[in-house]
Amino acid sequence: MLRRLVPRQPLRLFQWQAACARGASVQRRTWASTIPRPLGPWGAVGNSPPVCRRSSSTPASGPEVALTQERYPVKRLPFSTPSEADLAAFERIIPGRVVTDTEVLAASNVDWLRTVRGCSRVLLRPRTSEEVAHILRYCHERNLAVNPQGGNTGMVGGSVPVFDEIILSTALMNQVISFHSVSGTLVCQAGCILEELSQYVEARGFVMPLDLGAKGSCHIGGNVATNAGGLRFLRYGSLHGTVLGLEVVLADGTVLNCLSTLRKDNTGYDLKQLFIGSEGTLGVITAVSIQCPPKPQAVNVAFLGCPGFAEVLQTFSTCKGLLGEILSAYEFMDAECMWLVRHHLHLTSPVQESPFYVLIETSGSRAEHDAEKLNDFLEQALRSGLVTDGTVATDQMKLKALWALRERISEALSRDGYVYKYDLSLPTDTLYDLVTDLRARLGSQAKRVVGYGHLGDGNLHLNVTSEDFSRSLLDALEPYVYEWTAGQRGSVSAEHGLGFKKKDALHYSKPPAALRLMQQLKASWTPRAS
């Protein structure tokens, strides 16, 4: 069965099992990729050259990550320990795909931020939902704990075991089941890699409704399990709206086939919604049906300098009005972020130094109309002083170069020292106040306090760095950041999920009545793990 971490406590619900989230491809990960994949992005390793995550099979380098059970005050629930007989049983279910190789396991036990580590001794690679069902039914009967794992690109330590849970990998469940060339409905197995799906549907005139930095590694099942947000959220909205159906295997091995391809279906409770963002705690997503929007004919990116955060907000209002339906991204970063990508990654700023920068993307069906709208907006923004400098790209190379300034901030941060990461939803008006506030509060305790993110979605990525891990700095940050966020009725996890690291912060964003209902749900659907 799916296991939980701690005995029942009012505000500590259960172990969240994230599978993947945004940002993986541009952060350090020194251990080897567990599963060779046809495609993979580059991951930077500390200050050393990037390592291709797809082909390396060398063991983890750098100092060993402390075991989670030793670093954190966690207690193993009375689950059984996998025996030789269990391994033999798994071998009968999925012959040749029961992995006990220590190097592979070493990699799959550690999250890619190298902050948490389990000690699982077996990884299973099913190919079908029937095999997943067989495995979970067996584990349920044998009282064995299971940890679902997708691309293992999560940001909150939810994709790796806490103790010795069996790792259930979706890596071999990577088949497209169907694609409808008129409606753009894609049905595929959970282990399909997002970037490969993007290429598949783009060749057919559509795009995936989500895009993430981790697209080269993350699995669509993990995206859905963690309700990944990312770069196209502003335009295409949440996975709660674009996912049409799911196939899920419950903890007892029951296959819940709600893999509908219908846009509308009002028959009974929309159960699939519960699994979107449940981070593997209610069942294992084995297949996904998702609505893909038509591929835009024209994409433009503008990179602009703004004199202050008030102007960042006003520029957003202005461009919403003038760009209307073609606006597809509105990202912002502060001057500290630009310093980081210039200093650590040697990227060049295409505009004059400014306190803030915004990246605006348009995606539309007619190039000349989009260009006219964008030009009119830029003219107004410059004339009114909202923007002091800017550049626009339409060709692929320059587009990517502008996006890199925003997308590689996370990588630059990891080269700046130890990083304290917060992924917050806040009212846009006050979103940056927390950064300013923290700079004053922390003073020289912090090396750097930076803010960037998806402003169009009210999503701030707040990052603080120090030379090395500092307990006193952490104490200055938490629960202060969470309390500040709660004071604004914000969310302590906008898109990364709770995982292992944020599970105790849940109550800052959800009331006690909601926590009780979640607990009831978990207890009812996975009774052995509750």
Place this chain on the structure above:
Amino acid sequence: MLRRLVPRQPLRLFQWQAACARGASVQRRTWASTIPRPLGPWGAVGNSPPVCRRSSSTPASGPEVALTQERYPVKRLPFSTPSEADLAAFERIIPGRVVTDTEVLAASNVDWLRTVRGCSRVLLRPRTSEEVAHILRYCHERNLAVNPQGGNTGMVGGSVPVFDEIILSTALMNQVISFHSVSGTLVCQAGCILEELSQYVEARGFVMPLDLGAKGSCHIGGNVATNAGGLRFLRYGSLHGTVLGLEVVLADGTVLNCLSTLRKDNTGYDLKQLFIGSEGTLGVITAVSIQCPPKPQAVNVAFLGCPGFAEVLQTFSTCKGLLGEILSAYEFMDAECMWLVRHHLHLTSPVQESPFYVLIETSGSRAEHDAEKLNDFLEQALRSGLVTDGTVATDQMKLKALWALRERISEALSRDGYVYKYDLSLPTDTLYDLVTDLRARLGSQAKRVVGYGHLGDGNLHLNVTSEDFSRSLLDALEPYVYEWTAGQRGSVSAEHGLGFKKKDALHYSKPPAALRLMQQLKASWTPRAS
């Protein structure tokens, strides 16, 4: 507590309590509106002149609707019967708003299609969620059954009592709580009428993400409770994507405040999703937070004649490509529908007679760009023979006249005789086959078999008429229509919900494992009604 209808049976889960759905304002409803409202549409009464639903207080006219408990094989659960002491207790909770007037109750006991009727003797009109909580807590303790009611515009008999349940009306919960003029986030009480909300946000440069024929009467809480689809679904998607937060009072009186205004929030299970489309069976929605998109600067409507259904489908593909992001509706109707609106409502067709008609709406931010896109599309559609005739409207009057041809089909049908209504989701390619198939199957048994609907969403409204109710015709239709739909992996209720009338058809669209989970959920959250 919220009550259920029948003792637990494997495939008959519970009583669904719909509050409102599409189409009410253009269908017959001979009984008086229960609650005077500042705004209301016209409802046509059989063949007599339209009656304004907002001001009439005359009792129901026409033959009395048979009591549900007499017409259907239903059994009352052992709930208490409201006593004088209960009425006095309610009077203490909401002084002056406990309604026992027989005329008001007569109207609130009957659905507006006049097909089901309860015998409730008390209607409560709370103003706040605290009052709702107080009422539900009291009813829970006293074992009294409750029927939440919004605008009572539902199509499936879910908004009125089956027996003598207490009617809990949201009519006085009609306050806007907040509106954010930059983000377009609206927070309001559940009893706000959709059309009033539309006017409110349009005055501020935004639109509601949903629009329905019933907008003049239906409540936003009922829209969310029934996951209403409607006319803007193609553009703005499902309420699962646009609803940001809900406040719900559970059966035991617990207030679940998840009234977030955040676009992103990945902290725990997204509980609000369960209440969207739950039709009042899990709790009473008391407030809604919803994301409103910017108001389009330009709207165009094209009404076109197509030589066949294959051309309707090809026209859809063509316009998706050429209109791209400005396409906001793609509706179709067959020649029988046009005959109905011409014959019964004396509307004039703006185009030559054709086997099929499509209505295409564009909504964009720049009139000249939209016009150019639309003209290019029309030119191509005409040149290639997909479309044989057409007209385009940009001014409000003509826009409304074209929309009326599509929106008033339901009203015209009700004047044609007894109507058997089906609201199905089907793969678009085979969507019309069922209409053709039924015409052949039913022959002269049916007066008319017509098909129309939201083709862009794969949503067919299949309607069959006969002079009077005919059991043999019904037997020829059911379960045939449901089995046909299930054979296509379609949905037996695309947007109307299950209510009282479709609850036994749930298993045609959901597998046994899903039904078991729904049953568990219902049992766990409303134990007394399960």
